[in-house]
Amino acid sequence: MSRPVSYNLIQKPLEKDISVAPLPDGHQGEGFFATSLDSVIGMARKNSIWPLPFATSCCGIEFMATMGSHYDLARFGSERVGFSPRQCDLLMVMGTIAKKMGPVVRQVYLQMAEPRWVIAVGACASSGGIFDTYSVLQGIDQVVPVDVYVPGCPPRPEAIIDGVLRIQDLVGKESLRRRNGEEYKALLNSYGIQ
Amino acid sequence: MSEQHIKLPEGSIEKTTTTLNLGPTHPATHGVMQNILELDGERIVSADQTIGYIHRAFEKLAERRPLAQITTLTDRLNYCSAPLNNMGWHMTCEKLLGVQTPKRVDYLRVIMMELARIADHLICNSIMGVDAGAYTGFLYVMQFRELIYEIYEEVCGARLTTNMGRIGGFERNFTDKAFQKLEKFLAEYPRALKEFENMFQRNRIFMDRTMGVGGISAARALNYGFTGPNLRAAGVDYDVRVQNPYASYQDFNFIIPVGSTGDCYDRWLVREQEMWQSLSILEQAYQKIQAFKGAEAEVYHADTPAYYLPEKKDVYTKMEALIYHFKIIMGETEIPVGEVYHSIEAGNGELGFYLISDGGRSPYRLHFRRPCFIYYQAYEELVKGSMLSDAIMTMSSLNLIAGEMDA
Amino acid sequence: MALTTLNIQQRIQEKFGESVSAVVDSYGLLEITAPRELNLKVLNFLYDDAALQFQFLTDLTGVHYPSQKGSELAVVYHLHSLKENVRIRFKIFAPIEQPEVYTATGLFSAANWMERETYDFFGILFVGHPNLKRILNVDEMDYFPLRKEFPLEDQTRIDKDDEMFGRGGTIK
Numbered sequence: 001m002s003r004p005v006s007y008n009l010i011q012k013p014l015e016k017d018i019s020v021a022p023l024p025d026g027h028q029g030e031g032f033f034a035t036s037l038d039s040v041i042g043m044a045r046k047n048s049i050w051p052l053p054f055a056t057s058c059c060g061i062e063f064m065a066t067m068g069s070h071y072d073l074a075r076f077g078s079e080r081v082g083f084s085p086r087q088c089d090l091l092m093v094m095g096t097i098a099k100k101m102g103p104v105v106r107q108v109y110l111q112m113a114e115p116r117w118v119i120a121v122g123a124c125a126s127s128g129g130i131f132d133t134y135s136v137l138q139g140i141d142q143v144v145p146v147d148v149y150v151p152g153c154p155p156r157p158e159a160i161i162d163g164v165l166r167i168q169d170l171v172g173k174e175s176l177r178r179r180n181g182e183e184y185k186a187l188l189n190s191y192g193i194q
Numbered sequence: 195m196s197e198q199h200i201k202l203p204e205g206s207i208e209k210t211t212t213t214l215n216l217g218p219t220h221p222a223t224h225g226v227m228q229n230i231l232e233l234d235g236e237r238i239v240s241a242d243q244t245i246g247y248i249h250r251a252f253e254k255l256a257e258r259r260p261l262a263q264i265t266t267l268t269d270r271l272n273y274c275s276a277p278l279n280n281m282g283w284h285m286t287c288e289k290l291l292g293v294q295t296p297k298r299v300d301y302l303r304v305i306m307m308e309l310a311r312i313a314d315h316l317i318c319n320s321i322m323g324v325d326a327g328a329y330t331g332f333l334y335v336m337q338f339r340e341l342i343y344e345i346y347e348e349v350c351g352a353r354l355t356t357n358m359g360r361i362g363g364f365e366r367n368f369t370d371k372a373f374q375k376l377e378k379f380l381a382e383y384p385r386a387l388k389e390f391e392n393m394f395q396r397n398r399i400f401m402d403r404t405m406g407v408g409g410i411s412a413a414r415a416l417n418y419g420f421t422g423p424n425l426r427a428a429g430v431d432y433d434v435r436v437q438n439p440y441a442s443y444q445d446f447n448f449i450i451p452v453g454s455t456g457d458c459y460d461r462w463l464v465r466e467q468e469m470w471q472s473l474s475i476l477e478q479a480y481q482k483i484q485a486f487k488g489a490e491a492e493v494y495h496a497d498t499p500a501y502y503l504p505e506k507k508d509v510y511t512k513m514e515a516l517i518y519h520f521k522i523i524m525g526e527t528e529i530p531v532g533e534v535y536h537s538i539e540a541g542n543g544e545l546g547f548y549l550i551s552d553g554g555r556s557p558y559r560l561h562f563r564r565p566c567f568i569y570y571q572a573y574e575e576l577v578k579g580s581m582l583s584d585a586i587m588t589m590s591s592l593n594l595i596a597g598e599m600d601a
Numbered sequence: 602m603a604l605t606t607l608n609i610q611q612r613i614q615e616k617f618g619e620s621v622s623a624v625v626d627s628y629g630l631l632e633i634t635a636p637r638e639l640n641l642k643v644l645n646f647l648y649d650d651a652a653l654q655f656q657f658l659t660d661l662t663g664v665h666y667p668s669q670k671g672s673e674l675a676v677v678y679h680l681h682s683l684k685e686n687v688r689i690r691f692k693i694f695a696p697i698e699q700p701e702v703y704t705a706t707g708l709f710s711a712a713n714w715m716e717r718e719t720y721d722f723f724g725i726l727f728v729g730h731p732n733l734k735r736i737l738n739v740d741e742m743d744y745f746p747l748r749k750e751f752p753l754e755d756q757t758r759i760d761k762d763d764e765m766f767g768r769g770g771t772i773k
Contacts, residue, residue: 056226056248057597058273058355068336083221100739101247104218133251134746134755135738154354246737254753419658419711437686532627535679546660561662571714600737
């Protein structure tokens with residue numbers, strides 16, 4: 001059966017179909033472009049984040065929808081979902097983390113290489129959600145530092161994508177010196193991470 | 195090199211097996227469960243399953259909540275088919291309270307339950323494909339799950355954890371748009387399901403990966419307490435919808451598909467056939483809904499003001515509605531003392547609710563019979579002696595949902 | 602011959618006499634109560650009897666009744682005779698000081714994890730169970746959380762502000 005082919009009927013200007021990452025601020029002239037190293041690396045990093053889905057429950061199913069064809073997270077440069085913490089930049093914790101699971105989250109975080117970011121998707125990962133019980137960790141920020149929290153129980157795929165975009169903002173603007181700074185060390189120390 | 199240098203640690207000569215830790219965050223486990231496999235080469239000698247990585251104390255939580263608020267907990271049991279759990283819980287409450295629902299409510303429930311069943315089976319079957327290396331089928335059918343989610347959204351406003359319905363019926367009548375979306379789904383889905391089926395059913399690779407893998411005999415399956423598609427794949431035609439009909443399932447014509455060997459391939463086929471049966475039930479239910487005319491077509495809840503939460507606009511304008519609203523919300527309603535066991539055919543088996551009421555606003559004790567929890571203990575028996583790659587296949591074919599398993 | 606609750610009641614009375622009671626509850630389900638020493642005998646009888654054949658263990662769970670002195674803990678079995686499509690409930694009670702009950706794992710493989718869960722939640726000791734240890738909670742846990750005296754919330758946590766959650770306490 002033939003399928004309707006619509007994309008060739010109306011010619012669109014090319015630059016509207018292909019989105020190119022905007023240039024960072026800098027000086028431009030014939031044959032050269034000068035900018036700071038920070039912003040170049042930031043631009044490269046933010047558009048090629050490798051997420052590590054740490055999906056435990058309901059939010060994981062919404063993440064499946066986000067990764068699926070309908071919402072397609074790959075559009076934002078997070079095409080490659082890695083399942084090895086050693087290769088990934090972004091730990092996405094989705095779902096309830098029980099106390100039994102807490103050490104595992106921490107272990108996965110420790111296995112990731114710097115620079116690493118963490119996003120807590122959903123109410124449970126952010127604060128324990130409706131499960132204020134003896135067995136549930138009241139938010140993953142008790143065991144690992146978190147960069148972005150996505151609210152919702154579960155958040156819609158749009159919200160998860162928005163969370164990833166917020167992470168991209170952070171990644172793009174991050175100073176290259178941040179991870180060596182005293183402030184960052186103090187943050188990790190407060191979690192008992194050397 | 196002297197003999198001393200090649201000396202191995204004490205006891206390691208005897209140990210010829212390898213220990214492999216699969217989970218709790220292994221991507222192929224699709225949920226947080228741990229398997230410690232003892233391998234002889236690639237053959238599995240023994241498996242030790244650990245669960246509880248997402249134990250959320252549902253049963254203790256339920257002891258603090260009024261009946262209506264427990265619906266939100268049931269959502270999060272098997273989150274792939276939340277409406278099934280919601281309806282099961284409402285029917286348990288109705289059994290306790292002695293509420294009779296009108297036929298139209300039953301049929302509307304059947305529609306939502308069968309849609310949820312399709313969504314559940316769709317995920318399980320397509321993920322089985324992913325585990326066998328076929329990602330395409332998953333990406334393809336996910337679009338159709340979105341259609342189901344759109345119907346949920348039209349009916350209750352949420353996509354995944356639906357919290358749908360109330361004790362006695364639904365919170366509002368289905369809109370015309372909901373029915374239009376259902377029509378759209380019924381028109382588009384069968385073709386996609388057929389394509390999906392063609393991709394796998396006689397696919398040599400898929401058949402080789404699943405046939406004869408993770409099989410169980412009917413007698414062992416019964417002894418292990420299997421229910422649902424996993425039991426039917428072993429050849430037992432036990433379906434709660436037929437054995438103990440609820441929500442007027444006796445008014446529908448459908449077949450219970452059964453397998454013969456209880457292996458992964460049979461489980462896949464049984465789920466696939468059940469989706470076709472669900473489609474047929476959906477069509478029958480939609481026809482029955484359309485037959486209601488006039489005032490009957492406006493019925494969407496039972497006439498039990500004492501238990502059914504009144505509409506908000508009535509609460510603001512009518513005295514009785516305000517009183518009932520207050521009583522229900524504050525837990526002042528009369529709740530009978532007694533013990534009820536009610537079960538439904540959920541996406542992956544018999545989901546039971548054992549509710550003990552002492553007349554208080556919340557249950558004295560509520561226990562969920564979670565099919566996943568019961569299946570997983572048979573896992574060692576299923577994978578013993580098979581290859582490592584079969585362990586993954588077997589796990590995904592059982593449709594284990596960690597949220598339900600650990601409650 | 603269809604199996605009715607009356608038949609089952611008669612069969613049980615014939616076999617066990619007065620020590621085992623069988624009454625129909627207000628929702629039409631037959632409820633059998635036995636002394637805890639007899640639980641395996643009753644389960645075996647229900648399983649093997651040619652007319653009854655309750656060979657499917659639907660559910661097994663515990664209940665805590667702190668006010669019933671001497672029989673605080675209950676173990677509740679839901680059995681299903683698939684052939685006749687009849688369900689029954691079977692209950693035994695045990696004192697909280699010595700909550701020992703014979704295991705049903707020999708009869709039903711399904712009982713293995715259900716009993717472990719019941720042990721985890723209520724501390725009921727299943728005598729003869731092959732691997733009676735905690736299943737859902739961490740091994741280090743030193744109490745049985747579903748007993749009524751234990752609170753739902755975690756008592757050690759410091760992250761949530763009790764006052765904000767309507768549970769007393771002061772803002773630090």
